[in-house]
Amino acid sequence: MTDGFESTDSNRSGAVLEALRVVRLAEGLTTASGETLRDVQVAYETYGELNAARDNAVLLCHAMSGDSHVARHHPEDSPGWWERLVGPGRAIDTDHFFVICSNVLGGCRGTTGPASTDPATQRPYGSSFPTITVEDMVDVQQRLLTQLGITHLRAVVGGSLGGHQALCWATRYPSWVTTAVVIAASARLSSQALAFDVVGRNAILSDPHFAGGQYYGAEAQPDTGLAIARMVAHITYLSSASMDEKFELDRHRPRELATAFEKRFSVGSYLAYQGERFVERFDANSYVTISLALDQFDLGATEAERRAALSRATCDWLVISFSSDWLFPPAQSRQLVESMTALGQPVTYCEVPTDGGHDGFLLPDEIDHYAPLVAAKLGRRSAHAPAIKPEHHRIVELIAEGASVLDLGCGDGALLAHLRERGHSDLCGVDVDSAKLTAAAQYGVEVLDYDLNLGLPQFGDQRFDYVVIASTLQAVPDVQKMLLDALRVGRFAILSMGNFAYRPLREMFYREGRVPKSPDGVFPYEWYDTPNRRFPSIRDVLDLCEQLDIAVVDARYYALAEEGRSVSAEEDANLAADTAVLLLQRRGHADAPPS
């Protein structure tokens, strides 16, 4: 998107079609609306080889105006729209996986759509093409795969409308799907997103050349309406920041362009260009058909409805959003994630920081950001866990073999990786640092890209055996809420903390009247330049636990600065220890302390 006249969208003209295969479904399709489509044909492309066990198939689902050409088939081939994600050695590694992408039902790239011939009339369907849904699209894919001898998918992966298809697959054919990757999608469209689609369709439907959808073979096509629909949609694919970057300084210098549309501003000539190019490769009836399918996709307006819909799924999930996406904003992805976590489903979530808007899922830097998560979900993992800190060893000692663990503020996942090596399987980390989380995911644990300042993600009561809060409490604004939430979600909480009343600190403060710091210890920061915002002593925390009716089941005190020695029971821990590791439990809970 450097000169403003390339589209980031998944288009291509003059595509090399040699790899496009077409099959006819053995049976007709009954749509969700109850109509029957006879003679459905499906156009698709494949990459890699199906293995003998037939368990290495990965289905990719394309977006609104995308197609089956995900990647090159050979060096001279035209590039695909997910070239950077899919191919030999890529995150979706075609040396290992058999990758399939079919053009959607209702579209205009070879799979049956409104421009196809209606066997009943031997004329194009036009407006008599049924109103279809994302479910119908997925049903067609399922029939295709069945005819190809595939009955199971290692993964379904898609962005935007492709993400909605992945959601649909996981809930409609749960036994088929091991992993679903849902990128830049949502449980349903926001009312704002819906409104833009409505306007786009109104532009098409009111174009006089649309002729009620029966324009095939006519002298003029509804190009104007389709171009306007595309212009509206195109704005929603970009962020305001990225548009400013593209057009702000040369706003009054539009490109020369042969068009009937306004070309007064540079952004105007860009939109005209995008509109004009789009009508060359897209069919207005398909646009109406597919956008209506997207608009009707609906896993529910409420948390309860979303949970009911997602409860059918048995896969594990990867959900990815883009920080500046306002069409399917991160908050909508988090809604999905919270329903999944509440259901106890394994899910990894990442919000890619970008100015790229919704189109982020197609942009190179953004793909590079999320590709390692896709690769990890597909089984590519770091062989060895990194070394862990002394503090972490003390935490691990308190965790029973094989227990499930949630690590709040997990950073690069060193503690979780260590537990993974020790044989734990149900592990989850939460952190706000997206880059570190990507590293953590390489150890085969679930990670959630969440700002703990806003509270914990939604988990069921007692979902984990242990919730670890390691050197995190001092940085959160609501300490009480974090402790209580941790002990709702976990049977036990393990809190590790630096002790602000450790003797050398206390004496330094008393003698010098300066905020103490210990360069090699647990308070290494200057008072004016620390990420910490709370400076409790062990006693402060024990007092607060008492107040919150939290029992300290086990307490271990260390002077890590003193060659890591354990503080003995005879000593005053609040004076002698620089670090405390506390095993906590809500009072009145019946669980026996773990061995």
Add this chain to the structure above:
Amino acid sequence: MTDGFESTDSNRSGAVLEALRVVRLAEGLTTASGETLRDVQVAYETYGELNAARDNAVLLCHAMSGDSHVARHHPEDSPGWWERLVGPGRAIDTDHFFVICSNVLGGCRGTTGPASTDPATQRPYGSSFPTITVEDMVDVQQRLLTQLGITHLRAVVGGSLGGHQALCWATRYPSWVTTAVVIAASARLSSQALAFDVVGRNAILSDPHFAGGQYYGAEAQPDTGLAIARMVAHITYLSSASMDEKFELDRHRPRELATAFEKRFSVGSYLAYQGERFVERFDANSYVTISLALDQFDLGATEAERRAALSRATCDWLVISFSSDWLFPPAQSRQLVESMTALGQPVTYCEVPTDGGHDGFLLPDEIDHYAPLVAAKLGRRSAHAPAIKPEHHRIVELIAEGASVLDLGCGDGALLAHLRERGHSDLCGVDVDSAKLTAAAQYGVEVLDYDLNLGLPQFGDQRFDYVVIASTLQAVPDVQKMLLDALRVGRFAILSMGNFAYRPLREMFYREGRVPKSPDGVFPYEWYDTPNRRFPSIRDVLDLCEQLDIAVVDARYYALAEEGRSVSAEEDANLAADTAVLLLQRRGHADAPPS
């Protein structure tokens, strides 16, 4: 906006027109594009009486689709679009001010526009109406006022396109304007906002019934294109949150409506309704003409350009934005404000917290939020300053008579009000608490609604004699930056702070090993529940000043908890004082300490 079918926009049908007056300008108008409009007529309404001195005129400027009917003229009159702001006893008090609002040039409510008769041809201008600018609109208003015998405006007030007119007035006719109130506007449109306008115009221009703009008297009008343009624009007036609130739960239950537009979703029937109603009262050529004028408004793409444009102004400013406005987002208002503050111009800024989006400037709760600021700018002020805290008295003692003062974290403005009473005139307060700021503005000081966590607003070097930081330093993340910024903007900084090393606190910490607090003193919070995030001692701050090359010109220490006594020079202040008030200056600056 309760049932989703009322518009918040400034429309009215069947308006009572008895109060609408029409005058013909004495001379023709040469537009910015160099064309001449002969026989310009202007339709306007007025409220209140022009006083003998002719110095109480207030010009109101309406938005894109608004009109001159700002408020009722009598109880049976139809309500106006700013009824809640304008009238007897209202913020813009028609018992005191002579209020004028004229319909804009290029519109379709009585002032010359594309539908008017071209004297040269005796037919409607249609597409031969010149491309006009906001400057041309303002020129027409200026001619009108001149003909009414007015040569000065107490204030120009406008929202959205009206705000752009106010900006234009202040820079084009600076000697006319005492106060400019710029609401929900910007130096120029974002590229995204521009893009939506381009799409709207494309919908109109490509409507076959538009006929190149010469559709007057024809059988069909470009209603479809105009309705689609309105739908796009309407979405941009609302926030995504407000649309969800309106449509999320009953999305699949649209209203029954006679329309050719899609009415499948409730938001669809709403848009169809808005589009259909709009074409009844608006002219497509006017829409194109006015939106183009708005799109061409441009005070500059860069800070330097904006400053150059605004440097012509001599008024004082009130700038108001709405937190969820994504058409003219708060960041754009802050750009204006920062250019004004950098130029040393008096400006008050408020970001109204709301889900109402751009339409916020027309909504009742939002008007109630910003109306007191408008009233204060027009001279309505609190008679008496409130009592100030002991700490503030110590600060005031350090401030020279009549000096200019910036108060960072000014809260409700008690300190500034006190200085105002003492005779200071150049006073400004910054705070993030919008409600408190509104209170502060009542004392006739400038207030800026800014989050100091993001840094100071842009001020010129040494713009103020003093910058006060009273009990604020401990809550900001970047202490060093705040101190250095304060001493760039001010000749002196006055820092008042609680001392964490005050003897009772220090001893409590030493003895008990708990984070100290003093219920009646300066550290009243629990460690887990405090807005503070830094806990320095006096010595810590003095150390930091040394490190930053900041000289402590005067230091006064108090034990406010001990009946407010001053700490004597013999005592160790870091032990004996709970509060320090420090007068600071950058080393190497030549200013003598003030008396």
